[in-house]
Amino acid sequence: MKEFSSKLLVKALDSIEGAEALLEIDKAEFAAGRAYYAMFYAAEALLYEKGLQFSQHGQVIAAYG
Numbered sequence: 001m002k003e004f005s006s007k008l009l010v011k012a013l014d015s016i017e018g019a020e021a022l023l024e025i026d027k028a029e030f031a032a033g034r035a036y037y038a039m040f041y042a043a044e045a046l047l048y049e050k051g052l053q054f055s056q057h058g059q060v061i062a063a064y065g
Helices: 003-024 030-051 057-064
Strands: none
Touching: 003 030, 003 057
């Protein structure tokens, strides 16, 4: 696995942990945002492993979707 992909997956895990912590204090709306970013970082890592790198958020979404 490429180093950049590993860093993105660490960010994804951090976001999941943040979402879980927010849920524990009844902040579901904010937890959903963190969960979204966890999925986004994981998708970006998968695309990067395939040799695709993007500079804008929308480009990642378009490439994955």
